[in-house]
Amino acid sequence: MTPEEQFDDLMVRDQRVEARDWMPEAYRKTLIRQIAQHAHSEIIGMQPEGQWITRAPSLRRKAILIAKVQDEAGHGLYLYSAAETLGIPRDEMMRLLHEGRQKYSSIFNYPTLNWADVGTIGWLVDGAAITNQVMLTRGSYGPYARAMIRICKEESFHQRQGYESLVTLVQGSDEQKAMAQDALERWWWPSLMMFGPPDAESTHSAQSAAWNIKRESNDTLRQKFIDATVPQADYLGLRIPDPDLSWNEESGHYDIGPIDWDEFWRVVKGDGPCNAERIAHKTSVWDEGEWVREAADAYAMKQEIRAEVTI
């Protein structure tokens, strides 16, 4: 078998591809794009929640939020490592992110305006992410799939802490309940957009499906998320901001109203509420950290010289 036939055979038998296997250039490129975007999302995703660490309402919530943001840093690092197995250096990914040539999930271009946003992000944004990531644990590229298994285990904590925080909040004062309602209204539609454009308009989906990178369509995953989430909103006594939302007896799913895809594309193309702020913060932190990277290098060099002297 030629390497190409071997690769095709792996696809047909639904086997995993490993880092040293031959793979088509387009497969490699698609994975680099997707894994880098995923890694960047974890890293940029630390910002909206991180802003609330100093303002968390109790020590318990603060400790939980720190642990969650720390997990997101960790998830970013698992994913950068997975991308590196495909031959792209980490510094290169950083540069492409800072130059706006690699993207991150648009959901993180929305602001966190009140404390309820933190719980709502855990519930909806992490909930949507899990729906997508469970599928990715069965993807064809071994290092990516293994990173996703680790991440999914940790994400469960993220969603549950968010939902629990909201259960507590809606049992509070009218103002606290109103905060939760306000957060749901702002995060609901962007969360549904996280699954990407409708199947008919999704440019990458067909090839990714053929390569077992994407095993379920955007619309299927979105529907799965909606069906799981609506009863959770009901339990909280919160109203989902969609007048067309209704249970469809025939299909056994919830029907929703139209999604504003113009908004989605606006935010993807850079014109969301926080796009500029997120990248400005990321690049400034990178620049401010330059001396730390230099110091680490200098220390390593010194250790090396000392070891040589001892020998």
Added chain:
Amino acid sequence: MKDGWQLWEVFVRANRGLSHVHVGSLHASDAASALQNAESLYARRGEGVSIWVVESHLIHAAAPYEDNSVEAGGKAYRHPTFYEIPDEVGHM
């Protein structure tokens, strides 16, 4: 040339999709023979689809913790079961 044979650590991937797992160590004079020995010693019944060997002295190890957990306990809130989720809302 080095004096004597090196100690090598052996890692085997049981199947595609799984990580390489440490299975043991062996002596060999160079990487090629280490790989060959590893196959004979640790994978002669088809235990793996891929083998890695690493010179043992290249592995740096953290000091072992007494309770066997590197990031010690006391932070139960890192675990999903710390949170009470009502049965009515389904699996989360």
